[in-house]
Amino acid sequence: MPRVHAVADGTPDSVEVDLGVMPRRVRESLLAQLAEGERIVIRTRQxxxxxxxxxxxPLLAAWAWWWLVVDVEAAPRLIDLVLLVFLVGLARLAWKELGRRYTWFVATNKRILKHEGILTRTVPMMRLTKVTDMTYHRTVGGEIWNYGTIVIESAGQQQAIRELRYIPDPDEVNAALNSEIFGERPRRRRPGRPRPWSRLVRRDPPPDPPGDGGEPRGGPGGVGPGGGGRARPPAPPSEPETWYRSSGRRPTGRLGDTGEIPVVRAGEDPADQDAWAAEDTDGQAREIPLYPPPEWVDRA
Structure with a gap:
């Protein structure tokens, strides 16, 4: 059985179907109130x-009647008085339940309506453009039995509809109202979210660029000045190697593109670090190991 707040289609053509769960008197009254082309967003009752x-x-009266009859064996007049209190309370409860069935809260794409009354009829309404703020509140009982209160604030001092109490499924009702009033699409809950970052893929460094004379830097053999020394590290390429290019990700709407994260390589031999401690003669800065760590790299 569908919940009372779930509309069938939410289009102007499905208004009569969406109001079909209501009593006939309420349905005809709301159809007379709605304008042409108006669609129903939410419908619910308390x-x-x-x-x-x-x-x-009536529960207390029933317990008192049972106690007087079984345990006390009181006078018949007292028992009849308690029985009368029970019947009056039961009739009052039935009247309140009938009023609950005839009290409906309906929100369309243009206004908010509330139909109430059994013998009489009262239909207060308020345009969505007048709504400035909304307050959503759930008590401990509301958390257990799934109901809540929605308070609607308007720019004017007097408003026809302000507090909607004992609303069932308040999370969904509040999300639908926010979507229609403030233009916010409700968040869809997904069973599982993908990883927020892409897996790093290892990229091999490009070949060493030639020097000014067409030979590798440092002379033939790639050694430093004087020859016979330890091989110097290759010069950095013209375009730095990167591990992550943020423009390939879906934009998050917060910080935008963060640019590229460069990869700076250093030799594995500790003696190389001593040889590169000072800057090169041509102003080339020494290379130091940076992120990402080796275990982040997919070597497959």
Missing amino acids: HPLVLARHALW
Whole structure:
């Protein structure tokens, strides 16, 4: 059985179907109130726990009647008086339940309506453009039995609809109202989220660029000045190697493109680090190991 707040289609053509769950008197009254081309966003009525306080009177009267008859064996007049209190409380509870069935809250793409009344009829309404703020509140009982209160604030001092109490499934109702009033699409819950970053792929460094004379830097054999020395590290390429290019990711809408993260390589021999401690004669800065660590690299 579908929930009372779930509309069938949410289009102007499905208004009569969306109102079909209501009593005939309420359905005809709301159809007369809606304009041509207006569609229903949400429809609901109060949670049954709104009757909990009214049900307390007949329950206490029934317990008192049982206690007087079985345990005390009181006078018949007292028993009849308690029985009368029980019947009155039961009739009052039935009237409140009938009023709950005839009280409906309906939100369309243009206004918010609330139909109430059994013998009489009251339909307060308010345009969505007048809504400035909304407050969503759930008590401990609301968390357990799934109901809540939505308070609607307007720019004017007097408003026809302000507090919607004992709304069932308040999370979904509040999300639908926010979507229609403030233009915010409700977040869709996904069972599992993908990894927020892409897996790093190892990239081999480009070949060493030739020197000014067409030979590798440092003379033939790639050794430093004087020859016979330890081979110097290759010169950095013209375009630095990168591990991550943020323009390939889907934009997050916060910081935008963060640019590229360069990879700076250093020799594995500790003696190389001593040889590169000072800057080169041509102003080339020494290379130091940076991120990413080796275990982040997919070597497959």
